[in-house]
Amino acid sequence: MADTYQEIASSLYRGDASKVAELVREAIDKNLDVSEILSDGLMKGMDKVGQDFKTNVIYVPEVLAAARAMQTGMNLLRPFLVKGEVKGRGKYVIGTVAGDVHDIGKNLVKMLLEGAEFEVIDLGVDVAVEDFVNAVSEHSPKILGLSALLTTTQKSMLATIEGLEESGLRQSVKIMVGGAPITASYAEEIGADGFAPDASAAVDVAGNLVKWR
């Protein structure tokens, strides 16, 4: 059993989606505990992906391949996962701010957060302030993540935070920010709760924000 989970984790790490699918199907057929297949197989694999990405053992292509393998496994497990059975770490709404269409950083954060058991709601790119506000209102996430790649669009981060304040939602959610021009001091200046210099750090920051909530 432990071997099966280990094999799933290492196939996921290698980005071998078809092997992950084969092993997950086998595990399901053997009536192994579905939430264990998820946590000890898939999530374990993604955990190592996140760690090795952080330390530059692997890079974006390997992360994308592993995330694809994880999705393949997740899709097979999903029908068997009972709502509420898998606790997860909470909802995380993410998006690239208004005026900005860059998304690879945001996409990496999303993949790593899903690998760390967050339920990620991705609003996409060029997200208007009101759409962020509506999403926070609708999903009541634990964290809202904002991404911007341009110096000229980072001001949309402040506008988004102000929009949440005006709607009375600011206190209901932790906000973290990231992207090439974003610095820790800028995050502080605009009243964000967290900042991450890259996707790997984002997972750690998110984990800490959720702990203290």
Next chain:
Amino acid sequence: MNSAERIFTALQGDIPDRVPILEWFVHPSVYQALIPGITWPDFVEQIGLDAISSLFLFEGAFTETKIDEKTVMNEWGVTLAVTEEHQAPIEGPIKTLEDAKRYIPPDPEAPHRLGHLPEYIQRFKGEKAVVWAQRADFMWAAELCRLDDFLLNFVINPKLVHEVLEIVAEFSVALARRAVRAGADVVMLGDDYAFNTAPLMSPAMFKEFILPRLTRVIQAVKDEGAFCVKHSDGNVWSLLDMIVDTGVDAINPLEPVADMEIAAVKKKYGDRVCLIGNIDCGDLLCKASPEDVMRTVKETISKAAPGGGYIVSSSNTIHSSVKPENYRAMIEATHRYGMYS
């Protein structure tokens, strides 16, 4: 020594009369705030930049067809989303190896492909360095396939990656040769390889996929008799040995926010390449005072200019959020503190 000689001397790693200054792109809102109504070439002349540059992204080098209010398609067949602030690719025409084999890239010989470059050559050749900025292999290829899918294919479909990189490299070589034959003195090759903390791909994958084609484009530029600059945003420390080994003349933009600390770069590579950039176009040029800017330029010159081989430039571009007075301060500081005694 005139501006062109100043730039060429620095690119050769020698000591000019003064540290030169150039910029790939200055947003019209910045230069027109300094001198209302002025054109880019007139601004270069009046304010005392040492190079006139033509950056393909803003030169209409590829025509675009409007799809709707928020999307356009360019001559590569790439779909771009358009916002007030920028355009970025969101979809590409190549998904499979079959798509790649059937794909026909834009014609490098099309009349509009060099934008204003011929006009700048006509006006400035011999006086200012004439710089043509294009790409080599990575980003045009990534746009053809969508960046996420392109990077994923490095692992799951490397044949497709190689095929697309070949198509793009062939285009880039032809375009670069054309620009130099038209009179460009310097070709800057864009393609951003890295985030602030690390490259997008491993050094091993860079070596396998990107480096061979990058080298070909650099060699074509050198072969035509021009200088070649490699630009990449981000933290490229782990790629620099390979990049410098190609024989490129200069590296740029050396972003401070990406740990490209100029004294460290100078120490390691300063005897082999000219350094261009490092003046932060984020907090420094957007928010700090002109005095802070002048101080930073002075400090940067003191670290990077000894022995020659340094050209002042921003850490990316002089974009629309840069305070015009700060850009003026950057230019003034270069003139004031950049003299080699």
